[in-house]
Amino acid sequence: MGSAVHDNIKIAIRDVTKLYSNNSHSLIALDAINLEIMDGEFFCLLGPSGCGKSTLLNIMAGFEKPTDGKVLIEGGEIAAPNPRYVTVFQDYGIFPWRTVQENVEFGLEIKGIEVNERKKIAEVFIKMVGLVGFEMRHPIELSGGMKQRVSLARALAVNPEIIFMDEPFGAVDALTRMKLQEELVKIWREENKTIVFVTHDIDEAIYLGDRIAVMSSMPGRIKSLLDVPMNRPRLRTENDFLRIKEKIYLEFFEYADKK
Numbered sequence: 001m002g003s004a005v006h007d008n009i010k011i012a013i014r015d016v017t018k019l020y021s022n023n024s025h026s027l028i029a030l031d032a033i034n035l036e037i038m039d040g041e042f043f044c045l046l047g048p049s050g051c052g053k054s055t056l057l058n059i060m061a062g063f064e065k066p067t068d069g070k071v072l073i074e075g076g077e078i079a080a081p082n083p084r085y086v087t088v089f090q091d092y093g094i095f096p097w098r099t100v101q102e103n104v105e106f107g108l109e110i111k112g113i114e115v116n117e118r119k120k121i122a123e124v125f126i127k128m129v130g131l132v133g134f135e136m137r138h139p140i141e142l143s144g145g146m147k148q149r150v151s152l153a154r155a156l157a158v159n160p161e162i163i164f165m166d167e168p169f170g171a172v173d174a175l176t177r178m179k180l181q182e183e184l185v186k187i188w189r190e191e192n193k194t195i196v197f198v199t200h201d202i203d204e205a206i207y208l209g210d211r212i213a214v215m216s217s218m219p220g221r222i223k224s225l226l227d228v229p230m231n232r233p234r235l236r237t238e239n240d241f242l243r244i245k246e247k248i249y250l251e252f253f254e255y256a257d258k259k
C-alpha cells in the first residue's frame with residue numbers, strides 16, 4: 001500500500017538554491033530550500049523584503065530556473081510555465097486595452113475555447129469576484145481592488161490546479177484587502193485549488209494559510225514551518241490567532257529571551 005501522505009504531495013521543492021551573480025559578486029537568494037506543499041493546501045510564504053519569496057515562487061511557477069536542485073509538481077520536474085498552473089502578480093498583469101470581460105476570457109482564448117462557451121465561463125467568474133455590471137469597463141476605469149478581482153477571475157477562469165500568488169493584495173487599502181482575503185478563502189474552499197501565496201504581512205498569512213513557511217534573508221532560507229490549526233472563517237481577534245501572531249513576531253524579532 002502506498003503512503004497516503006506522500007500521494008498527496010502536489011509540489012516538492014528539493015534542495016533549491018538560487019545564486020545571482022555578476023562580475024563583482026554573487027548573492028545567495030535561496031539556500032537549499034526543501035518544502036512539500038500538499039494537494040488542496042493553502043500555503044503561505046512569509047518573510048521580509050528581499051528574502052527570496054518571489055524568486056522561490058517564480059521557480060515553482062517555471063519562470064526562473066534554480067541554480068541547483070529542482071521543483072517537482074506531481075512528481076514531474078517543472079521546467080517552464082504550464083497552463084495548468086497560473087500566477088497572479090502584484091501589479092495585476094491585466095491588459096489595459098481589454099475590457100473586464102475580455103481580460104477574464106484571455107486564458108480561455110489561449111486554450112482555444114469557442115466564443116459562446118468563453119462568455120459563459122467568464123460570466124461565472126465575474127460574478128464570483130463581484131464584478132457584475134463592470135464587464136464592459138476597461139482597467140483604467142477600475143479601482144485597484146477591482147483590478148485585482150479581474151486578475152483573480154482571469155486566473156480562476158482557466159480552472160488551474162495551482163494558483164501562485166505574489167503579494168496580490170499589496171496595492172489595495174487595508175479594508176479592501178480584508179474583503180479580498182475573505183473572498184479568496186471562500187473561492188479556495190469552493191474550488192478546491194492548491195494556492196501558494198507570498199506575503200510579508202503576518203496577519204494575512206495567518207488569516208489565509210493552512211501552513212506558513214517563515215523565511216529569513218541573506219541567504220534566503222526557511223526559518224520555520226507553522227501549522228495554522230484554526231477553523232474558517234477565521235477571526236483576527238481570536239486567542240489562537242494572536243498566539244500564532246506572537247510566535248511569528250518572536251521568530252522575526254528574536255526577543256523571546258528578553259521577555
Ligand SMILES: Nc1ncnc2c1ncn2[C@@H]1O[C@H](COP(=O)(O)OP(=O)(O)OP(=O)(O)O)[C@@H](O)[C@H]1O
Nearest residue numbers: 020027029047048049050051052053054055056200
Ligand atoms: N534578477 C535578479 N538579479 C539579481 N539579483 C536579484 C534578481 N532578482 C532578485 N534578486 C535578489 O535576490 C534577493 C531575493 O529577491 P526576491 O525578489 O525574491 O525577494 P522578495 O522576498 O520577493 O522581496 P519583496 O518582498 O521585496 O518582493 C534580493 O536580494 C534581490 O536583490
Ligand SMILES: [Mg+2]
Nearest residue numbers: 053054055166
Ligand atoms: Mg517579491
